[in-house]
Amino acid sequence: MQSVFPYPRGSPLTDDVAARLLGLDRLGVGRHGGDDPHTEFWVQSVWRARVVPAFDxxxxLVGVTAAEPWQPTAHPRPGVLRRVGRLLRGRAGPRPPVVGWxxxxxxxxxxxxxxxxxxxxxxxxxxxxxxxxxxxxACLDGVGYAVEFETWSARGRVEFGNPEAPSHRRLEAALLAVARSVAAAPGGTGVADYLRVWSRYAAR
Incomplete structure (x- = not known):
């Protein structure tokens, strides 16, 4: 699947706009797709990032993972009776989720x-x-990042700039990798052009 959507330049990407473009009911984890069991799906995780170059x-960027089965009510540390019941039913615990897309x-x-x-x-x-x-x-200018994430268990936000620490560089590289994947899709020419600018900041 690949789609290109225009919207007013200079406008911030709101959660409502991002959800609509991604085909979600809202930008969040949980059940999506309306009341029809044939069209519903479950979002397991969402992350959202803003890239802020100093002079550009x-x-x-937004990433969404949908997975089945959805088991938010599964107890992470079941008691003895619950564990025995699972063993008698032939399984030691809930089935691990399988990524749908x-x-x-x-x-x-x-x-x-x-x-x-x-x-x-x-x-x-x-x-x-x-x-x-x-x-x-020490750095006078460069690129900043704000990354938000949500899973069923946690949500949070990190902000950092001009990453030099290894784990911070890995997150920057991961964001670049996602952008490159999108740029390689049909219609991704504009993203590819932006990547050349962004990569100059990341290569400081």
């Missing part, structure tokens, strides 16, 4: 491109993000 236009949106404040992803490196980079990195550096 901002860009927005991954989708990414890149918005350049003038046109937005949505594409299917074979893989999304951003969640793994967020898992390894060091919040207390003591690395010190």
């Amino acid at each position: 236009a901002d860009a927005y 991954r989708r990414a949106l890149v918005s350049l404040q003038g046109a937005s491109v949505v594409a299917e992803l074979a893989a999304d490196p951003v969640p793994a980079a967020l898992r390894g993000f060091d919040l207390f990195e003591p690395f010190e550096f």
